[in-house]
Amino acid sequence: MDYSQFLTMHAELSLLVVITILFIADLFMCGDKKCGKGVYNTCLPVVLLTLHTVLNLCPCCGQCCSESVSAFGGMYQHTAMMTVMKSVLNVGTIIVFLMAHKWLSREENLIKQGEFYLLTLFTLFGMYLMISSGHFLVFFIGLETASIPLAALVAFDKQRYESAEAGAKFILIALFSSGLLLYGISMIYGATGTLYFDEVMQHWGTNGNANIAVLGLLLFITGMGFKISLVPFHLWTADTYEGAPTVVTGYLSVISKGAAAFTLLTVLIKVFACCAFVATWDWAFFWIIVASITIANLFAVRQKNLKRFMAFSAISQAGYLILGVMDGTAQGMTALVFYLLVYMVANLGAFAVISVVEQSSGKVGMDDYNGLYHTNPKLAFLMTLCLFSLAGIPPFAGFFSKFFVFMAAFNAGHPWLVLIALINTVISLYYYLLIVKAMYIQPNETPIACFKSDGYTRVALALCTLGVVVLGICGVAYNHIDALSYGLDTVARCCQGCGQ
Amino acid sequence: MIQIEYILVLSAIMMFAGVFGFMTRKSTLAILLSIELMLNAANINFAVFNRMLYPQGHEGYFFAIFTIAIAAAESAIAIAIMINIYRQLKNIDVDELTKMKW
DSSP states (O other): OOGGGGGGGHHHHHHHHHHHHHHHHHHHHTOOTTTOOOSSTTHHHHHHHHHHHHHHHHHHHSGGGSSOEEEGGGTEEEOHHHHHHHHHHHHHHHHHHHHHHHHHTSGGGGGGHHHHHHHHHHHHHHHHHHHTBOBHHHHHHHHHHHHHHHHHHHTOOTTOHHHHHHHHHHHHHHHHHHHHHHHHHHHHHHHHSOOBHHHHHHHHHHHOOOHHHHHHHHHHHHHHHHHHTOGGGOHHHHHHHHHSOHHHHHHIIIIIHHHHHHHHHHHHHHHOOSHHHHHHHHHHHHHHHHHHHHHHHHHHHTOOBHHHHHHHHHHHHHHHHHGGGGGGOHHHHHHHHHHHHHHHHHHHHHHHHHHHHHHHHOOOBTGGGTTHHHHOHHHHHHHHHHHHHHHTOTTSHHHHHHHHHHHHHHHTTOHHHHHHHHHHHHHHHHHHHHHHHHHHTSOOSSOOOOOOOOHHHHHHHHHHHHHHHHHHHOTHHHHHHHHHOOOTTTSTTTTOOTTO | OOOHHHHHHHHHHHHHHHHHHHHHOOBHHHHHHHHHHHHHHHHHHHHHIIIIIOTTOOHHHHHHHHHHHHHHHHHHHHHHHHHHHHHHHSOOBGGGOOSSOO
């Protein structure tokens, strides 16, 4: 056995090192029981994760980034695009850790803060495996590693009943969706006799596709649809997002969703690239996207709880995200990753504001935000920036990311879909502006009192604002991502065989 | 030898019994059992495809073994969460888990 192939999975290995260090540091994190102050918390995980991100980005700048590598007989496949995707997830996790500082330094959470970092990083590890899997077993293990600790995170507030209810809803739906997904994978195994992505692909090329495999594909999309919370499979989302601790909701709505969306795209490109399948999944995604965007928008309008509102907004954003999957083009992949990056900073910024307001006043209702501008003008302004970016108003990054996914879907030949999405953008503008109106215009006799947030939260908010403003102005990020992306139209193996 | 169709029909029935149970059962534990039925239906599929169609490898068996281990981990978490709910509600019926709706 060639041990050097372990080096191809250097991202996973260095993340494991981070996890191990934090596992040991966990012993000391609680600190002195009397004064109740944590040591090493927030600072250590953030520094380690930043180091890990930088180390993994560096070798990518060299020549090794252009070609894809595979290890363990093709079970683990890695392309430069995946390094980008993993780094995006890392940055998101760093922001989540920064946001979590205030929540974790509460008395009942002090003893549990080490667990929070470990559980979060284990889900991140699962997402890494899932992203660069080359075999259905690795994919499935990655997916479950990403979702099992997440259930524990959702139910993290042991004393709060809502948290437990959200956890129960999350884990039952996660189990149900993995049941469907597994049944789909077993159908693909039955049709092809192998679970390696490459061999499955070769099988379609030589033997054509079987109807049983189409069933497998549809069940696969269903299973992933639950994870990304697309519309017919979205019913758990609002409840889970409302009940989970706000920081975890932010993690759930951005990182877990983004990793699943990217994996959906790469697996579809790797495994179901045959023409007949492409027609099937295009057809399925057309209706899923239309339903996700429209229904989520309509439900978002009537929400009174801000976390619930953000849940429906996240469902409709997921619909926009999946626009990049249509036809599996290289442009679509670029658009998806860029959209995810922009959505990440904007959404995490909004969640950081919600979290910091909830921690200082305990309020999450939309009416509670009335008059926030008069007491906390800076927070209100940051929230407005993030909401404008989510809605896609021009100077901010959200406009460009929406523009790119629309362009990708249009070039893939779906003008009607783009039209429906455009109309929905206007609807979404209405409900995002409802919050802005509440903060700036609505009078309130007892507004949330003025408060000062701690340094870590400020860094998180600053990072998010920077992302929202800078990503919109400089298009360099898009070009960099575009240089690395690949799709059915650029990979030569597309549509070989299938008897057509 | 039993033909493959019989076993596939059995696994399909198990699968949809699981889906039906997931939709209709009241107790969270019964829902968890229904989900185990679904996972086991998939496992039967893997084993039978491996045994009948592709006997030269062991991929299907291995997948089934890994699935069993993962299902056990998931049930452990699910039951832990249910115990947490029981402590606060003294009840684990899904009808009671309705504090957050719409």
